Amino acid sequence: GASISNGTMFEQNTSKIVGYTNLVLPTVSSASKITKDIASSGNVAILGGGIINFKDSEELENLGVTVENLVTASSTAFLRTDSSITSSSVTQNDKLLSGGEPIASAITKKINDEKTSKLILVANSMFASDWYVTLNSSSGNSSQVVAINFYNNRDLVINSVSYLTDREDNITIRKDTGVATYTATVQQDKIIRTIIIAVPVAIIILGIVVWQIRRRK
DSSP states (O other): OOEESSSSSEEEGGGGGSEEEEEEEOOOOOSTTTTTHHHOOOOOOOOOOEEEOOOOHHHHHTTTEEEEEEEEETTTTEEOOTTTTTSSOOOOSSEEOOOEEEEEEEEEEETTTTTTEEEEEESSOOGSOOOOEEEOOOOOOOTEGGGSSSSSSHHHHHHHHHTTOOOOOGGGGOOOOOOOOOOOOOHHHHHIIIIIIIHHHHHHHHHHHHHHHHHHO
């Protein structure tokens, strides 16, 4: 009842892209338990994404399939099927999207009265990969970011797994547990070395002097 369209999604609205027109900040559903926390406090960044095509609602119903869209395209996005086009802007060969086209969806299929099957379908999995994306700043500096570390991409993956494994208590926004490194300046380094080395040595010397004075008495 579903298929992935050919082509790559681009975005015309500069407020919905991250550096490149095919690195898109789409619309995240606030109605789904999988994405509601992401929608309220962040976003996801879809790299080289596509669009999911579903059968019409009547045919899906006949198949026993229900669909809940998690991530959708904006009304300023477009789909490009001709990979030879190098322009980052929309061309006459591109397909304009109307908005609401599904990029990621939760699909449930009724097997029988007692059993259902669940699936999370995403039009492109690159957002959850370890692909490095190079971002250039206005100052001329560049940085590399792993795709899954963009915005709440990792949370979308983990929340989807939690949903599929019936661990819905684990669906949330997770705090960054990364370790921050600290680099001291030369002056700070001298102060730290003084505290760590010189002060204990001075205390030891003072203790020896006091001991010698008391011994002589």
